[in-house]
Amino acid sequence: MKPLRPALLAGIAVVSGVLAWAGAKLWDSVGDLPGIPTAAPVVLAVVAVVLLAAAISIRGRLRAQRDREPDAKGVDPLVAARVVVLGQASALVAALAVGVYGGTGVFLLSLLDQPARKSQAVTAGFTVLAGLAVIVAALWIQHICKLPEDHDDPTAPAPR
Template identity: 55%
Template sequence: MTHLRIGILLALFGGAALLAFGLSWLWDARGSTLPAVPGPAPAVLALIAFALLAVALSLRARLRAQRERRPGARGVDPMLAARAVIFGHASALVSALAAGAYGGSGLFLALTYWEVANRRDQAVYAGLAVLAGAAVCAAALYLQHVCRLPGDGDDSQGPLSSPA
């Protein structure tokens, strides 16, 4: 599996934002009412970010205890770490797309309908969803960093390496 790169996440975000902005503009130009940005979207993305961060911190603590050979330290199952990284990778990719879509539509709403209270609220929800999507990406990148293996880009020993 390849490493998750910030450039890929930014490209997905930017492409989705441009597409959402353009589609919002076309939708509005046709005289149709734009779909609403769901209010719970930021909370759901923030919950995913929290879950990823909790897993990363838990794995980090267990790996540190294993590396320091503390008595009673529980080891980390490599399959558990791999599943966590895959979950983080997928979550980051999807959240970059979702945050881009919310960002593009929120930007359109902010530029064209800021005076309308309901649409201003939609733009604020979209902005919060962008921030929560960025938090998911940051937590996924941190989880990937915690679970790196030796030889994954540097010559130093990674956290999942066995102690010498």
């Protein structure tokens, strides 16, 4: 499994942000732009908290295992791989959400004189912050679960 690169996440966010801004501008010129769901930042914040809790748990168990503490629970490699995959998938979705809500929020900044649009711009801002929290937590999980490189093993396959 290859690590997820922050540049890829930034690219997804930028491209989706530009498309969302253009789509919001076009939609608003044709009709009324739909509202931003208030549950979006809450859902992303919950995902960030779950990923953060998983990262803290795995990090603690890996440290206990590394320090050879008695009665230390190890980390099953399959569980660690599943958590990393969950984190990577969450980061990809969060990058898309950051872009979409960021682009829409930037468009809504031109409509701050309307109270409803001001509220939606604030919601979009909180959604972007929650999405960034998901990305940070996912990248931290990926860092925690990274296997150390073994340079001393002559039977190990050569890196490509």
